[in-house]
Amino acid sequence: MSFKTKINKYFTNHAETRENHEDASLQTHYYKTTKEKGINMLENYFTHSQVYEINATSKEHGEISVFVKKGKKVFIVATVIMVRPYHTAIDFSVTTESIFPFDFGYSTKVIQQLYNKVNQELQLITLKENG
Numbered sequence: 001m002s003f004k005t006k007i008n009k010y011f012t013n014h015a016e017t018r019e020n021h022e023d024a025s026l027q028t029h030y031y032k033t034t035k036e037k038g039i040n041m042l043e044n045y046f047t048h049s050q051v052y053e054i055n056a057t058s059k060e061h062g063e064i065s066v067f068v069k070k071g072k073k074v075f076i077v078a079t080v081i082m083v084r085p086y087h088t089a090i091d092f093s094v095t096t097e098s099i100f101p102f103d104f105g106y107s108t109k110v111i112q113q114l115y116n117k118v119n120q121e122l123q124l125i126t127l128k129e130n131g
Contacts, residue, residue: 015107035082
């Protein structure tokens, strides 16, 4: 990861995952599941958590938008896309609202926490299997 990327991670209020991100913790995760099971897992987690509140769900588009109820004001969009049978990508986009235009890496930490939870619930496909 370049020095500029490290600096930008702390001086922004937004973080999102993508296929070939310089930061390995922000690369798209793939799971051995279907789109429906991935969305249902996330929906169930957000619904039963005291931290999150679901704003909207679009199963057709594979998206769930969520607010954080406690602590910092955070808006999350989770996207679930089935690449091929039992090979589903889950991406997150996180924006932190504050009076400052940066969150000192908080958005990235939220994504890492979400991926940790999903990794406990769904079978992660490693890079070797991802080919």
